[in-house]
Amino acid sequence: MPKNAIYPRHSHPWGELVYSYSGVMEISLKDGYFLAPPQYAVWLPPNMEHQGLNRQAAVHCSLYVSLDLCAPLPKETTALEVSPMLRTMLEHLRETEGTNPNDPAHLRFMQVVVDLFAAGQQVGSFLPWSTDSLLEPILQHLQDNSADNRSLAELARLHETTERTLIRRCQRDLGIPFAEWKQRLRVLKAMPLLEAGEPVQNIASSLGYNRASSFIAMFRRMTGRTPDDYRKSVMKFKS
Amino acid sequence: MPKNAIYPRHSHPWGELVYSYSGVMEISLKDGYFLAPPQYAVWLPPNMEHQGLNRQAAVHCSLYVSLDLCAPLPKETTALEVSPMLRTMLEHLRETEGTNPNDPAHLRFMQVVVDLFAAGQQVGSFLPWSTDSLLEPILQHLQDNSADNRSLAELARLHETTERTLIRRCQRDLGIPFAEWKQRLRVLKAMPLLEAGEPVQNIASSLGYNRASSFIAMFRRMTGRTPDDYRKSVMKFKS
DNA sequence: TGCGTATATATTGAAATTATGACAGTTGCT
DNA sequence: AGCAACTGTCATAATTTCAATATATACGCA
Numbered sequence: 001m002p003k004n005a006i007y008p009r010h011s012h013p014w015g016e017l018v019y020s021y022s023g024v025m026e027i028s029l030k031d032g033y034f035l036a037p038p039q040y041a042v043w044l045p046p047n048m049e050h051q052g053l054n055r056q057a058a059v060h061c062s063l064y065v066s067l068d069l070c071a072p073l074p075k076e077t078t079a080l081e082v083s084p085m086l087r088t089m090l091e092h093l094r095e096t097e098g099t100n101p102n103d104p105a106h107l108r109f110m111q112v113v114v115d116l117f118a119a120g121q122q123v124g125s126f127l128p129w130s131t132d133s134l135l136e137p138i139l140q141h142l143q144d145n146s147a148d149n150r151s152l153a154e155l156a157r158l159h160e161t162t163e164r165t166l167i168r169r170c171q172r173d174l175g176i177p178f179a180e181w182k183q184r185l186r187v188l189k190a191m192p193l194l195e196a197g198e199p200v201q202n203i204a205s206s207l208g209y210n211r212a213s214s215f216i217a218m219f220r221r222m223t224g225r226t227p228d229d230y231r232k233s234v235m236k237f238k239s
Numbered sequence: 240m241p242k243n244a245i246y247p248r249h250s251h252p253w254g255e256l257v258y259s260y261s262g263v264m265e266i267s268l269k270d271g272y273f274l275a276p277p278q279y280a281v282w283l284p285p286n287m288e289h290q291g292l293n294r295q296a297a298v299h300c301s302l303y304v305s306l307d308l309c310a311p312l313p314k315e316t317t318a319l320e321v322s323p324m325l326r327t328m329l330e331h332l333r334e335t336e337g338t339n340p341n342d343p344a345h346l347r348f349m350q351v352v353v354d355l356f357a358a359g360q361q362v363g364s365f366l367p368w369s370t371d372s373l374l375e376p377i378l379q380h381l382q383d384n385s386a387d388n389r390s391l392a393e394l395a396r397l398h399e400t401t402e403r404t405l406i407r408r409c410q411r412d413l414g415i416p417f418a419e420w421k422q423r424l425r426v427l428k429a430m431p432l433l434e435a436g437e438p439v440q441n442i443a444s445s446l447g448y449n450r451a452s453s454f455i456a457m458f459r460r461m462t463g464r465t466p467d468d469y470r471k472s473v474m475k476f477k478s
Numbered sequence: 479t480g481c482g483t484a485t486a487t488a489t490t491g492a493a494a495t496t497a498t499g500a501c502a503g504t505t506g507c508t
Numbered sequence: 509a510g511c512a513a514c515t516g517t518c519a520t521a522a523t524t525t526c527a528a529t530a531t532a533t534a535c536g537c538a
Contacts, residue, residue, distance in 0.1 A: 088327045105354040112351050115344040149479095200532060214479050216533060228487095228532060388525095390495060401516060406497070418496055418524075439486060453525050455487060460524095467486060467533095480538080487532070495524065504515070 007052035015065035015073060016044040017117055019090055022195060022234040023058025024188060029077055034125045037188060039223050040079045046070060048077055056192050059237045065114060072118040080120035084224060089113055127184050130173035134161055142182060146189050147208035152178055187222045194231040246291035254304035254312060255283040256356055258329055261434060261473040262297025263427060268316055273364045276430060278462050279318045285309060287316055295431050298476040304353060311357040319359035323463055328352055366423050369412035373400055381421060385428050386447035391417055426461045433470040
């Protein structure tokens with residue numbers, strides 16, 4: 001899909017697993033919102049009204065899950081962690097696209113993919129948001145200046161509050177610590193730059209890291225693979 | 240298994256897929272011989288008399304395949320190429336060892352593993368041998384001096400024959416070109432060194448390469464992964 | 479996360495090596 | 509003589525390696 005593509009809001013009587021090979025996927029619901037890079041997938045139970053969109057160009061797929069196979073999957077809409085094993089299988093699917101869809105071996109393969117999704121850990125949106133009057137300006141500021149390395153204490157001072165308060169609001173509204181949120185943001189910023197072929201060194205410094213190795217270590221912790229690995233796996237789907 | 244382990248010669252009324260996570264596996268039959276590093280697996284149809292052995296220490300597994308699932312697999316004993324996808328699944332099995340073996344999802348997973356083996360390309364022994372009077376001394380010499388970079392023409396001169404004749408005999412007896420054989424030999428020599436933690440640079444030069452990058456490129460072509468990747472995946476099974 | 483260092487990998491154009499097919503010569507056999 | 513299998517020569521195509529360099533990653537310690 002090209003950038004800024006929007007899927008109309010709709011629903012259907014079967015389950016849907018949305019996975020992104022490259023780029024970030026966003027799903028919005030009547031009462032919820034999920035943002036999912038390639039290490040997450042979004043599970044939509046049958047009859048769940050949803051709307052998809054991707055801000056940057058993206059390569060993604062949806063797995064439609066027949067009603068009678070939905071039992072082992074969550075009853076709620078949720079993001080699921082995609083293990084490296086599962087990712088490999090999804091990439092294999094993409095590579096062998098077009099083989100006979102009725103081949104029994106292929107059907108078995110698909111069933112195992114669903115099994116693995118069902119075994120995945122439920123998680124929230126990769127980058128949660130808050131409209132809290134104190135928090136939102138800070139989050140917005142970081143969105144626009146991701147290289148800002150000022151400490152939480154300094155940010156608190158700037159916005160006339162205290163570090164402790166900000167920490168409490170992060171925990172309450174975002175569900176994750178402030179540092180984690182900033183790292184996730186940087187991962188998301190890094191992805192399109194990696195896809196654009198930017199050297200890891202440059203990306204690291206443009207995100208506020210003084211050393212590439214620090215950035216690499218962070219990216220690895222967050223996504224399970226190194227920046228260059230991520231780039232390589234993405235490139236497979238762009239040629 | 241420790242080095243020089245030998246499995247007694249035997250047979251059984253079910254199929255067997257032999258796969259090596261690390262180290263090289265050897266299977267000898269009444270009328271055949273297979274040598275298989277981790278990118279190969281050996282398929283033994285039901286009731287096939289066989290004997291296994293591993294010269295170096297190895298971590299391997301056998302998948303027993305019930306008679307009624309053997310239909311899609313070859314009727315003959317053969318080596319099968321193990322795709323990266325399949326390797327990932329086998330490693331996953333190894334990591335999640337001990338989960339309930341009667342779990343339906345696990346059984347489905349196993350079935351897919353067999354499906355993928357069945358889809359694998361049939362190949363011969365990874366390192367074939369010849370007892371040809373001209374060829375054998377040369378092969379033996381390379382076994383003992385794998386860093387020898389003398390050209391085929393020079394070797395021919397030494398053994399009082401011509402380059403063209405050697406090439407013809409390789410094709411006839413080994414089924415693969417001379418250069419391919421030498422590279423496979425070097426891959427086999429490299430594996431235990433990698434497992435021993437030897438730096439890639441040293442291994443490369445001890446095998447006759449002037450530059451590590453040449454060795455890396457060769458190893459990658461032959462095995463589908465880089466030397467260090469190989470080492471890492473092996474290390475997972477040694478701790 | 480900063481920072482320095484050791485290691486590992488990819489890339490590229492030039493040089494060397496190997497593979498392949500065509501053809502002719504040799505040998506051994508009938 | 510005729511046939512078959514093998515061998516040497518040569519030109520060309522395909523691969524591999526070299527060499528230098530740029531990048532990327534891991535690791536230890538502060």
